[in-house]
Amino acid sequence: MVTNSQTETTHTGMKGAEPVILVQEVHKYYELGETRVHALRGVSIEIARGEFVAIMGASGGGKSTFMNILGCLDKPSAGRYLLEGIEVSSLSIKELATIRNHKLGFVFQGFNLLSRTTALENVELPTLYARISKAEGEKRSREALALVGLADRISHFPSQLSGGQQQRVAIARALVNRPSILLADEPTGNLDSRTSVEIMDIFQKLNDDGLTVVLVTHEPDIAQYAKRGIQFRDGKIRRDERTENQPRASEVIKHLPSLED
Ligand code: ADP
Ligand code: MG
Numbered sequence: 001m002v003t004n005s006q007t008e009t010t011h012t013g014m015k016g017a018e019p020v021i022l023v024q025e026v027h028k029y030y031e032l033g034e035t036r037v038h039a040l041r042g043v044s045i046e047i048a049r050g051e052f053v054a055i056m057g058a059s060g061g062g063k064s065t066f067m068n069i070l071g072c073l074d075k076p077s078a079g080r081y082l083l084e085g086i087e088v089s090s091l092s093i094k095e096l097a098t099i100r101n102h103k104l105g106f107v108f109q110g111f112n113l114l115s116r117t118t119a120l121e122n123v124e125l126p127t128l129y130a131r132i133s134k135a136e137g138e139k140r141s142r143e144a145l146a147l148v149g150l151a152d153r154i155s156h157f158p159s160q161l162s163g164g165q166q167q168r169v170a171i172a173r174a175l176v177n178r179p180s181i182l183l184a185d186e187p188t189g190n191l192d193s194r195t196s197v198e199i200m201d202i203f204q205k206l207n208d209d210g211l212t213v214v215l216v217t218h219e220p221d222i223a224q225y226a227k228r229g230i231q232f233r234d235g236k237i238r239r240d241e242r243t244e245n246q247p248r249a250s251e252v253i254k255h256l257p258s259l260e261d
Helices: 002-012 063-070 093-103 119-129 134-147 163-175 193-208 249-254
Strands: 021-032 035-047 052-056 078-083 104-108 181-185 212-216 228-233 236-242
Touching (some): 021 063, 035 063, 035 236, 052 063, 052 193, 063 078, 104 163, 119 134, 119 163, 163 181, 163 193, 193 249
Parallel strands (some): 052 212, 181 212
Antiparallel strands (some): 228 236
């Protein structure tokens, strides 16, 4: 089974193209006083540019640990991680921060917006860290908010927005520095089912435009919108398959009862 999934991984990569993400035999240990948690137990994955991957599996399986490593928020205890050909473990803290800011966009379950700050200002924040001019940062932020359907909400504070709208602000913020990869950990975990499909519609459209998307979800209904599904259990990959006939979220929405937004 493991051998099969590794063969499959090779097939999934685009011929000749350098993978955006190359993970080889990664292990992660957490030391907690006397105990040691072996959260990742030899994970190898290759993800090519333009893929849309859903990472699935029960709670405690190592999904978030793996995403934190992909996102350069944490380092493997052993094994290699190459992001666009760069060996991440060799980078300084400052270089890691630069990579996070320029190459990666993050979306989390809890949105993580600043509450006393408007939608526009929340989206502008990463452009400040990237030393993009105020005028250019604002222009890009407006464009990113328009892309997620929030052009008319830019002056709203998070408390004045629905959960789905807040998550769209978070997606705009993740996109504003034009990353090569979008990483999303349970992005629909706090949302109702219709709003979740709307978020998947945004991800599918971004992926159509060439963005590489890696999403964690424990809901098969959400995972089916991705092009590839990877199942984690007990810190290992148990399955790695292309998704057959994934539905278009934009079509599914048409048949769902509408809710108050
Ligand atoms: P998932 O996201 O699939 O639910 P996690 O990656 O969060 O799984 O957790 C994998 C394992 O690592 C679990 O046993 C969890 O308790 C443990 N773990 C996760 N984060 C930490 C941490 N910061 N310190 C210690 N143990 C952790
Ligand atoms: Mg998790």
